[in-house]
Amino acid sequence: MDFKRLFTTSGAKGKKNYINSQKKYEIIRTAIYFFISLSLFAAGIASTGTRNNLLTIVAVLGCLPASKSLVSAIMYGKYKSLSEGDAETIEAAAEGLTCLYDLVFTTREKTYPVLHMAVCENTVIGYMPGEKLSDADCAAHLTTCLKVDGCTGITVKIFKDIRKYTARLGQLKGPADTEKITQGIVVTLKSIAL
Numbered sequence: 001m002d003f004k005r006l007f008t009t010s011g012a013k014g015k016k017n018y019i020n021s022q023k024k025y026e027i028i029r030t031a032i033y034f035f036i037s038l039s040l041f042a043a044g045i046a047s048t049g050t051r052n053n054l055l056t057i058v059a060v061l062g063c064l065p066a067s068k069s070l071v072s073a074i075m076y077g078k079y080k081s082l083s084e085g086d087a088e089t090i091e092a093a094a095e096g097l098t099c100l101y102d103l104v105f106t107t108r109e110k111t112y113p114v115l116h117m118a119v120c121e122n123t124v125i126g127y128m129p130g131e132k133l134s135d136a137d138c139a140a141h142l143t144t145c146l147k148v149d150g151c152t153g154i155t156v157k158i159f160k161d162i163r164k165y166t167a168r169l170g171q172l173k174g175p176a177d178t179e180k181i182t183q184g185i186v187v188t189l190k191s192i193a194l
Contacts, residue, residue, distance in 0.1 A: 013103075013190050013193060014100040014101060014102070014103065014186070014189075014190050014193075015101060015102075016081070016082070016087060016101045016102075017081045017082075017101070017102070018081065018101055018102040019076060019079050019080060019081045019102040019104070019113075020080065020081040020102075022076050023073070023076040023077055023079075026069060026072045026073035026076050027073050027077075029069050029073075030066060030069040030070045030072075030073045033062065033065055033066035033069050034063075034066045034070075036062055036066075037059045037060075037062035037063050037066055038059070040055045040056075040058050040059040040062060041055065041056055041059035041060075043055055044056050044058075044059065075194060076194075078111075079102075079104055079113045081101070081102050081115070082101055082102060082115040082116055082127075086115070086116075086127075086162060087101075087116075089162060089166060090116050090127065090162070090165070090166060090169065092166075093166035093167075093169040093170050094116075094118050094166075094169045097118045097119070097120055097169065097172055098118065098119045098120070098182050098183075098186060099116065099117065099118050099119075100116070100117040100118075100119070100186065100189060100190070101115065101116055101117075102115060103115075103117060103126075103189060103190070103193035103194075104193055104194035105138065105141060105142065105145075105192060105193055105194070106194060107141050110133060110134075110137065111194075112128060112133055112137075112138040112141065112158075113128065113130075114126040114127065114128045114138065114158065115127055115128065115129065116165075117189065118169055118172060119182050119185050119186055119189075120172040120182065121181060121182060122153050122154050122155060122181060122185075123154070123155050123157075123172060124142065124146075124154060124155065124156045124157075124185060124189070125156075125157045125158070125159065125165065125168055125169070125172070126138070126142075126156075126157075126158045126159065127158075127159050127160075127162060127165045128158050128159070128160060129160060129162070130160070131160070135158035135159065135160055136158075138158045139156040139157060139158045142156045142158075142189070143156045145188065145192050146185065146188055146189075149184075149188040149191075150184075151181070151184055151185055151188055154185065
């Protein structure tokens with residue numbers, strides 16, 4: 001496993017294979033955190049012969065960040081990045097557009113894994129495969145979030161069928177006259193995603 005590549009790609013929200021790389025990063029980080037806590041606990045018992053020592057307290061407190069990291073690992077573990085075949089199909093259709101990959105949006109009721117998004121001026125489209133989730137609810141949620149952040153007049157459409165999505169990507173091609181609007185939308189989408 002290439003650890004240097006793994007740790008440099010984590011945190012690159014919106015990039016290709018973000019979920020898969022972040023999943024690996026969170027699992028490794030969680031294992032390290034728990035190992036440190038268990039090592040401190042074992043060292044305390046080995047040095048004093050009892051668990052009633054200062055290192056036990058430090059080990060227990062070390063379980064707090066380890067547990068937080070475990071929650072993140074579980075959250076990322078539920079989702080997968082866009083498959084390589086679908087990515088190639090979409091990239092061919094989305095050439096020249098501002099694209100985001102592997103964004104997971106959460107509401108109080110549902111979680112929406114949108115595997116690809118394209119932004120062109122005031123239009124946002126996304127690809128969210130899966131029959132269980134409502135594309136209209138996801139689009140309404142994103143529209144509301146964009147309005148709250150000051151991005152008004154934005155059209156959001158989420159597709160479940162990759163053929164319809166790539167067809168719409170082909171229609172969006174063209175010069176982006178308002179790069180500031182596009183970048184503002186991208187920043188907002190990244191900030192509200194997991």
